[in-house]
Amino acid sequence: MSILEVQDLRKTFTRGLSRRKTEAVRGISFRVEKGQIFGFLGPNGAGKTTTIKILMGLIFPTAGTASVLGAPAGDREAKARLGYLPENPYFYDYLSAPELLDMVGRIYGLDRAARRRRIGELIERVGLGHAGKRPLRSFSKGMLQRAGLAQALMGDPELVVLDEPLSGLDPLGRKEVRDLIFELRDAGKTVFFCTHILADASMLCDRVGIIVKGELRDVGPLGELLSPKVQSVEVVWAPPAADADAVRAALREREGEHETTSEGEVMRTRDPSAGHAFVAAVVERGGVIHAVNPHRQSLEELFVHEALEGDA
């Protein structure tokens, strides 16, 4: 059984007096299996948050089905087995972090002792021990994000749905959250998250889905979606100390893009055989090769390609 399953899901909003219709999600289908980290990617306005809101029971689909942990989206029993961090977490800002977690614990049906233990664990886990009983309104964005992660984990969920979990965090905080997501997966949990930070998605995801203008363009393991073909080669080199200017000038005449950087001379070419020939020419003239970097398709390139195709 899939943890999340979406079949031909559609959502049309009707707005204003003119009853203008906007199709936010146009018949998307995908599955998320147990123990995966699934990244749901897409440009702004692509339909990511609408899909997540349907899965969380916040809005109702116009057509199609969405099931969470084997039950229709919004089912209370299924919600008891999931934790959700909304985008730009809006919490009760008059509460302190322990009070917020206590409220969530009560809703999950935890008794007083279990709530107290879990609150202590989570506050320490997300690094909010120093915040004490300060109200959430005095928290920075990063601290709010941490409080949001803690409340999402309060019910020890099987499925964790995170909408932009790394936004607002400093580099250390991002690393901590990434580690936390890996820990969740290692503990057998399933993580479904939505992000526009592609570097994080590349690092974290087992599978991704790319949604553009309400349509799912690609879904699958990153390794299958990204082309394994070498798309370009970058050679970092240095001319010999003797006759450096002449060698540099001669080699720059060859095929490829050339530039001088702080790391040394750099040559880039889309033709790998031209790269090999360039390396041989550098060595032949007494130069030094510092690095040869083959460049394959990145998630960012795939994403931009899909987004541009959607625009076309």
Add this chain to the structure above:
Amino acid sequence: MSPFGRSLARIWAVALNTFREAMRNRVLAVLVLFAVGLMAFSLVLGELSLHEEVRVIKDIGLAGISFVGILIALFLGVNLLSKELDRKTVFFVIPKPLHRWEFLLGKFTGMAVTLGLLTGLMAVVLAGFVVSNGGTHGIAMLRAEILILLELLLLTTVAMLFSAFSSPYLSAMFTGSLWIIGRNTPELSAFASGKLEGTPLGAVLEVVASVVPDFHLFYISGGNLEGNVVSIHEGFVSWSYVAQAAGYASLYGGACLLLAVALFARRDFT
């Protein structure tokens, strides 16, 4: 714990949070202080009367509790639910394992507890003023205060009904208008069966008077009941009247909450 017990625990979790939110709101503290100030001012007015200090304190005190209570009920009923939507806290709470109706019932319970506590607090302060001026608080005052609380609870359910589908401003306007009409149902009925009898406008007024919540029922002192003048000072209503008023508030308020639940159940939170 039984499923019913677990459901009650979830409702209480929301209620406790609503209570916390209300009690940490400075506006409510200011309103309660205003009611106490009004009671203190009644001492001055009492001095100006001819040996009727306790009577003045009771009249102004009850009016103060009612007026401030209405403002608080309107503020809570309209604000606390709309704020969940405006501030998007609903995105955090609805995906939690609770039914939408439990959330709504929890909000109402929290507001009811807040109103009960604040009304009780104001009643205790009023009793203090009455006793310190040589009077007795008495059962009649207790009945009047219970009736005021029932009116506030009914008003809260009406406010919640409007909040379930409209903006805070519109909800406040609709609820306020209904309260003004509801407080004047005897005048409305008299007008419809008097000068306007037999006219289309009279018929409309008759329908309006029978459909709007009868808030007059709860603030009866100084009015007429079956031809007799009702006063907090002599000849006030019986416990059976209070029980009937409670029944009316439960039925009407329950219907408002049911309707609010039905509207809330299919609402998209965008």
